[in-house]
Amino acid sequence: MGDHRNRGKWYRQKELLYYIAILAAGAVVVGLLSQWPDSHATPSGTLSLGEAFGVFTNLLGEQVTSTFGLLLLQVIVILVFARFVAWIFTKMGQPSVIGEILAGIILGPSVVGWLWPEGFHFLFPEESLHNISLLSQFGLILFMFVIGMELNLEEIRKQLRSSFVIAHSGIIIPFVLGALLALLLYESYGGKEATVLTFSLFVGISLSVTAFPVLARIIQEQGKMQSRLGILSMASAANGDITAWCLLAVIMAIAQAGSALSALFTVLFAGLYMAIMLGVIRPFFGMIGATYQTKEVAGKGVIALVFTTLLISAYVTEILGLHALFGAFIAGVVMPDNLKFRHMLTEKIEDVSLSIFLPLFFVASGLSTEIGLLNSPMHWWITGLITLVAILGKIGGTYSACRVVGENRQDSLYMGILMNTRGLMELVILSMGLELGIISPVIYAMLVIMTLVTTFMTTPVINLTNKLWARRTSKVERQHFHILFSFARSKMGLTMLRIVESLFAQPEEKVELVGLHLTVGSDTSKSDAELYRAQNFAPIQSHADASGYAVEEYYEVTDDPLHSIAKATRVKGTDLLLVGAGLELSSNPEDRAMMERHLKFGRRFSRIFSQTVNFFNLHNLFKDHTEEFVRIPHCAIGVVIDRGLERRAQQIAVLSSGKAQGFEELVERLTPTSGATIRRYKVGEVTLEEIKAHYDLLLIPYELWQELREKEPRVSDRIPTTILLQANKK
Incomplete structure (x- = not known):
């Protein structure tokens, strides 16, 4: 092992010596060429530092106003x-x-x-317009x-x-x-x-x-x-x-x-x-x-x-x-x-x-x-x-x-x-x-x-x-619980479908589902948009057909995802909106690696990064939008933290503190036909480790989740797939 390290050190030193030698040889050749007598050269005196800088600025001005240099400048400005x-x-x-x-x-x-x-x-001279x-x-x-x-x-x-x-x-x-x-x-x-x-x-x-x-x-x-x-x-x-x-x-x-x-x-x-x-x-x-x-x-x-x-x-x-x-x-x-x-x-x-x-x-x-x-x-x-x-x-x-x-x-x-x-x-x-x-x-x-x-x-x-022509569905006519689930990746959409299956065992009688997928960037072409829609909804529809659920597709191209999601809940008369949690709560290794890079970069250049995102109209994937979602006033919100729910939940835990207004009523509306075993706990009666060990799905008020995260930022590592519920009044 020691011989191997010594051999590697010797090779590195040899590479360095070789590199220094060829640099020195190149410098010697250039020096000799500069002193070589030239009968064609015009004799000139030695330039001062100021004169040399003047030559440089003149050359710079010529390049700026050259045909190609000016074209590049025009394109950049435009x-x-x-x-x-x-x-x-x-x-x-x-x-x-x-x-x-x-x-x-x-x-x-x-x-x-x-x-x-x-x-x-200067920028658009007549001769450059062609x-x-x-x-x-x-x-x-x-x-x-x-x-x-x-x-x-x-x-x-x-x-x-x-x-x-x-x-x-x-x-x-x-x-x-x-x-x-x-x-x-x-x-x-x-x-x-x-x-x-x-x-x-x-x-x-x-x-x-x-x-x-x-x-x-x-x-x-x-x-x-x-x-x-x-x-x-x-x-x-x-x-x-x-x-x-x-x-x-x-x-x-x-x-x-x-x-x-x-x-x-x-x-x-x-x-x-x-x-x-x-x-x-x-x-x-x-x-x-x-x-x-x-x-x-x-x-x-x-x-x-x-x-x-x-x-x-x-x-x-x-x-x-x-x-x-x-x-x-x-x-x-x-x-x-x-x-x-x-x-x-x-x-x-x-x-x-x-x-x-x-x-x-x-x-x-x-x-x-x-x-x-x-x-x-x-x-x-x-x-x-x-x-x-x-x-x-x-x-x-x-x-x-x-x-x-x-x-x-x-x-x-x-x-x-x-x-x-x-x-x-x-x-x-x-x-x-x-x-x-x-x-x-x-x-x-x-x-x-x-x-x-x-x-x-x-x-x-x-x-x-x-x-002016808004058609609002009357509550008297509504016989089903309307759920709109918004997903960026098909994998998250499938997790949300499994959650619905866990809560509603008789979908054709109790629940109506709308799947929402957004493409960020209003300049997306129609053909690209249609392909994105088909690709993202294909696994959703395949799973829904196999399990007996009907999923209505809602697809939109937008520059403002939050506004579009809020609008979709109004258009569809949504009772519950399911959205995925931010990247910082993801268990996906790629997402976590991305977040680590973002945090490292953000410590130094957060202001530059945020301004760049806004200026070029980029969707900021790193920002936690949960606060904006829970403020949607006319429907209940469920923020899904995915921890690998691969099938219908057989064991569901409900954890509450008794403070969240409307939480218990919302849970009752969500679980009337669930085929899973449901256990209700107050804070302190069970640990999160026990819930993770014995339950597939956790329902918890959003307010309680905030309290738990303040006490322990890495609490998300101690839970199964979880829904953070906010029972907003319609």
Whole structure:
């Protein structure tokens, strides 16, 4: 053993000596080279320290203003500022895209260029804008590809008749109103390359579009993705998106060709392109998607094939005069419906596209938006008129169609408000019109403001509508005990199901169950969200089916999990909310290791860490949210500490101090049909070690648990699976 240690010490010393020797040799060679006579060198004197620093600062300035150095600086400023403004808007309950659009306008000539022209021209000199524009266009191609993948053609087929009527009514009515309004605006606001026809058609389509991604995320946030209304809304929006982009392609063809007759050939070739994409490429990728579903199987060859198809499709539509974005969109549509395959692709594309390239596009749009051009009351009156026509046309067209197909007034208005959101899709269309000279910078600014207003109003108006038409279940009609269990991991969801099985032996007569799973991050794509929902609920439903329980799925994408959980308890009329305890109470070795790292880091950098979590809108997994949960006023709360409950509890202990108000009554409501043996104890009659040794499940008041933790912080190691109960009054 001693020889082994000595040998290891010798090898370490030898490595050190070798490293010092090669460093010394390198230094000697450099020294000799520096003294070597050079006939080509310009003679110069020895520089002083100040002169040397001056040379360094000059070099630094040249690198900052170099093409690539300036581009990197622009990207950094854009990403940080866009993230900051998006964070503010998510705190206001708005989609992050609103903040990113506004960030682009602020960084443009409308705000920064007006308040600080020197800084604006340094950061965004005229000659550098082309680079930002190219990067943003490439990012848009990737983004439109993802949007195309989010459209589920099977979903559209299932709701074809209703969604066809709703989508087309929601497009045609605002399109006609917009085109008629454009006739009045053409002389003053038409672009240099515009004709009456192209200007009217373009303004009409600008007022008709719906932002499918924003609509999908609002439906997710409202928890309606699996509801009949949510499915119909998604199908109608998808149908409308395809129609709007096809109309836009025709309008672009007319604008590029110069006349409707000349555009006929473009449309014919575009039809041939669509036939090939849908009739040949889509079945081909359907076969690919059924075979290559995971990263393990799908190598770089499959990904390269997908990207090559995307770029070829974008190139074909670009040279046809339909714009590359249309080709990218269709390339996404023809991708296979297989969720795993789509998730694999979006995982590679979406994060980079949404996080880096799209903010560049927003700033590129903002640099073209000069609010200062609206310098007269008449301009603002026209802006208001355009916004009013857009809102009335979209909501009115959708509402009337919904009523015709048999929807009630509330659902019809709900869908009309959803369809009125425009967001990023509108900006993409407007940038095309400005680039082609169809619209002028003045009406471009007006339409951008309309986009912000119609997108911003969607969430608050939807929430107001929900409050006005709130349907609250009467207590007289309730015959079951309603339990909502919120789980982050399927393993915890299964533990909660076993707890319910332990308490209610006759579920079909006594209890109704709702499983809640949240995905944190409102920018999660629809296809990813659907995959997360399916993956997390699959083991829950499998277990529930085997044990005879019916579990209703409640899935939501959110930036505020606590608010979403509280909202779900109100929507579902919950009697008991089951939630998992924080990471510090977890028995999972990975969770404990994570907590130890967090505590070690937090002692030094807690302030920096908390601010970073807030700024980048990250869900703080390390924070104990139990206090927030127990404050939910209208239902009882059960915080579950999982200690490995693998089957129904056969022995249940109830430990109380007699102080917790409503605890005994709540226990009586929870255990009327339990098949387990239940023993009740007062504090002091039994030790926690005895409970852990003889019982599978412990019910204890939350107040008593707090007292026990104050006396002994590691008390959680001495208990079986436990429910901390708080009997809040409804």
